[in-house]
Amino acid sequence: MNTDRGQLFSDALQKEIKSRFHYVDHDMNGRERLFFDNAGGSFRLKAAVDQFARIDALPDCPERIHELAIYLQEVQAKGTEDLRTILNAQGGSVYASLTASGGMFDMVRAIAEHIPGTNMVTTVLEHPSSFDAMSLYAERTGKELRVARSNAVTGGIDVQDIVSLIDQDTSVLSVIYASNISGAKLDIAEIVKQARAIKPELYIVVDAVQHAPHGLIDLQATPVDAINIAPYKFFGCRGSGMSWLSERASVLPHHKLAGKKKDFWDLGSAAPWQFAVVTEIVNYVCWLGSQVEEGGDRRALFSRGIRSIELHERALLARMLDGSEAAPGLRRMDNVNVFLDYEDLRKRDLILAVGIENLEHAQAVREYEKRGVIVYERVASSLYSRRMLHSFGLEGAVRVSPLHCHSVEDIDRFLNVTLEIGRAFANPAAVAVGARS
Ligand SMILES: Cc1ncc(COP(=O)(O)O)c(C=O)c1O
Numbered sequence: 471m472n473t474d475r476g477q478l479f480s481d482a483l484q485k486e487i488k489s490r491f492h493y494v495d496h497d498m499n500g501r502e503r504l505f506f507d508n509a510g511g512s513f514r515l516k517a518a519v520d521q522f523a524r525i526d527a528l529p530d531c532p533e534r535i536h537e538l539a540i541y542l543q544e545v546q547a548k549g550t551e552d553l554r555t556i557l558n559a560q561g562g563s564v565y566a567s568l569t570a571s572g573g574m575f576d577m578v579r580a581i582a583e584h585i586p587g588t589n590m591v592t593t594v595l596e597h598p599s600s601f602d603a604m605s606l607y608a609e610r611t612g613k614e615l616r617v618a619r620s621n622a623v624t625g626g627i628d629v630q631d632i633v634s635l636i637d638q639d640t641s642v643l644s645v646i647y648a649s650n651i652s653g654a655k656l657d658i659a660e661i662v663k664q665a666r667a668i669k670p671e672l673y674i675v676v677d678a679v680q681h682a683p684h685g686l687i688d689l690q691a692t693p694v695d696a697i698n699i700a701p702y703k704f705f706g707c708r709g710s711g712m713s714w715l716s717e718r719a720s721v722l723p724h725h726k727l728a729g730k731k732k733d734f735w736d737l738g739s740a741a742p743w744q745f746a747v748v749t750e751i752v753n754y755v756c757w758l759g760s761q762v763e764e765g766g767d768r769r770a771l772f773s774r775g776i777r778s779i780e781l782h783e784r785a786l787l788a789r790m791l792d793g794s795e796a797a798p799g800l801r802r803m804d805n806v807n808v809f810l811d812y813e814d815l816r817k818r819d820l821i822l823a824v825g826i827e828n829l830e831h832a833q834a835v836r837e838y839e840k841r842g843v844i845v846y847e848r849v850a851s852s853l854y855s856r857r858m859l860h861s862f863g864l865e866g867a868v869r870v871s872p873l874h875c876h877s878v879e880d881i882d883r884f885l886n887v888t889l890e891i892g893r894a895f896a897n898p899a900a901v902a903v904g905a906r907s
Pocket residue numbers: 509510569570571572597599646650677678679680700710711
């Protein structure tokens with residue numbers, strides 16, 4: 471079967487998926503709304519929120535010998551294993567921190583401070599959590615920071631533009647899995663292969679925060695040294711970043727209590743709920759996988775589940791762009807610009823950058839909200855977007871990020887709202903005299 475334009479879940483499965491998440495169709499006050507800002511924090515699984523409350527309700531310290539302390543240790547061990555399931559990682563260390571940024575700064579620091587070299591390589595599309603960590607530790611260790619440029623056609627970074635910056639003196643490469651502005655996926659497998667062909671022992675760090683909820687990561691096929699995810703963007707809860715380090719990276723000197731093992735990274739008291747939430751994420755994706763086909767181990771089920779998410783989201787992306795009889799697609803709307811609109815949908819996560827003519831992006835966000843749709847403006851004045859937008863020659867965009875929980879009807883509703891806003895602001899003169907209301 472050709473899946474270049476994705477494949478939707480059945481209606482029955484779609485309904486069942488929606489019922490497993492909080493607030494997909496309504497907000498907490500019961501108002502109908504379309505939440506299309508999942509790249510800023512995704513819908514939460516009901517099971518994850520329940521487990522968060524259930525586990526965090528326990529006063530017990532996991533570092534005790536009592537029955538419930540041992541139960542909490544088991545919860546942590548299972549969550550640790552389940553992060554490995556998500557990544558297809560073996561061995562190494564799992565590091566739970568408060569945010570993905572915190573984990574990233576610590577990992578970049580350990581590598582930059584202890585792996586010799588005269589330069590460090592990254593890309594212009596990195597989130598500040600890795601970009602700023604790389605620039606800070608490049609400066610502190612006296613290394614040159616080399617930054618690969620973006621490609622405004624694909625919305626991503628060409629492999630060659632990264633690899634051409636790497637040489638024998640590169641200490642570390644840090645690269646984002648998929649852009650949280652354009653949704654473009656980088657070809658991590660090829661980047662790792664070609665980078666290590668130049669320097670086999672190169673340390674590689676990957677920010678998988680954006681991509682992990684949308685596609686399969688396989689560290690057995692694409693070995694790296696450090697990688698992180700944010701459970702709150704992956705159907706889980708806020709207040710948690712989860713990272714994995716390879717064996718050699720895990721034993722680099724880092725902040726830790728002196729008495730802990732060399733490869734231990736958690737600093738201070740662990741929060742077992744963080745691990746329980748990872749397990750619920752994996753339980754859910756495995757359940758989805760079992761809807762495709764029963765059987766296989768946890769990783770096989772997880773792979774099938776994520777693959778079905780990827781295909782459903784790709785079909786939603788196709789519908790957003792090209793529409794149907796129910797609603798015209800964004801590409802066909804006269805007053806709407808789709809930025810960084812690369813043809814090959816297999817290379818994109820479900821994130822769109824759009825602009826509506828005659829309407830400032832922040833104002834467009836308000837117009838959407840008036841009509842029950844939550845989207846987000848990414849503008850060049852924001853520290854979270856400036857570098858990436860400018861690299862594409864853009865001043866801003868409205869970021870639209872639905873999730874696999876959404877149905878084609880949700881996409882059609884969004885398209886009709888967009889059509890309505892586009893028309894309302896089509897004539898700048900009319901806008902000036904108050905056609906907005
Ligand atoms: C791609 C990417 N990386 C890293 C982060 C940082 O996550 P946190 O704010 O949890 O530290 C984000 C958050 O927006 C992100 O989108």
